[in-house]
Structure formats: C-alpha cells, structure tokens
Amino acid sequence: MESNVMSFDEVLEVNGVECAQEMAWGRSVGLMSITAGEVLEWLEQKGSPEKAGDAALLMLARSMVSDDKTRLAGTPEREQQMVAALKLKDSRTVNRLVERIMLLNGIKVMTAAGAAAEPMAEIKKG
Numbered sequence: 001m002e003s004n005v006m007s008f009d010e011v012l013e014v015n016g017v018e019c020a021q022e023m024a025w026g027r028s029v030g031l032m033s034i035t036a037g038e039v040l041e042w043l044e045q046k047g048s049p050e051k052a053g054d055a056a057l058l059m060l061a062r063s064m065v066s067d068d069k070t071r072l073a074g075t076p077e078r079e080q081q082m083v084a085a086l087k088l089k090d091s092r093t094v095n096r097l098v099e100r101i102m103l104l105n106g107i108k109v110m111t112a113a114g115a116a117a118e119p120m121a122e123i124k125k126g
Helices: 006-014 036-046 052-063 076-086 092-105
Strands: 016-026 027-030
Touching: 006 076, 016 092, 027 092, 036 052, 052 092
Parallel strands: none
Antiparallel strands: 016 027
C-alpha cells in the first residue's frame, strides 16, 4: 500500500502560495501570500513599537505581484521604496489590501466590532 504521507523532499517541492486580485486605485492589484518566515518577521515587527508602523506596509509591499506572479518588491531596497510610497496612499485602500493579505496568509482579521472576519470566497490557490 502506497503512503499518502509526504516526505521531507516532497514538502520542499510544494508551492502552497495563494493568489488574489483586488481593485485599488482604479486598477487590479495582484497579491500573493508570503512565506511563514516573513509572517514571523511581521509578527516580530508588529510587536516592536519602533517598527510597528511599517510592519503592515512591508507585508503588503512583499505581497504585491505582477501578472506573472513576480514580486514587485524583489529587493530590500525596493521594499523600502514601496513602503515609503504606500505611506502616501489613502489609508482606506491600504488597510483593505493589508486585510486581504492577512486573510491570504491565514491571519485572523478583527473587524471594528471585534469579531474575526472570515476569508473571502474568491481567494484561490495559485
């Protein structure tokens, strides 16, 4: 009988990203989930008073992708440029994109009423 349990090498080969598109600033923005390590880095930054302000913007910058799923912020320098640019955008749209990224990454989003939001139905595996 063949085992359904994955080997270590099979785990390494799996590409378990999730992708979505969201309308923002009059166009469609491509979004893709980030790695577990990047989520951990976000959690650490979020807990640091001096880094908390940029943590969500950095997660958004790292998650934005082109049509071919290439990350727009491919380098640390580009990430910082994108974070600076996102600071100048309207907060309502940025907050909506950040919430969508959190859902893509399995992070519970709290609503204004304090209830956890459910992931959007149109999120699809990539």
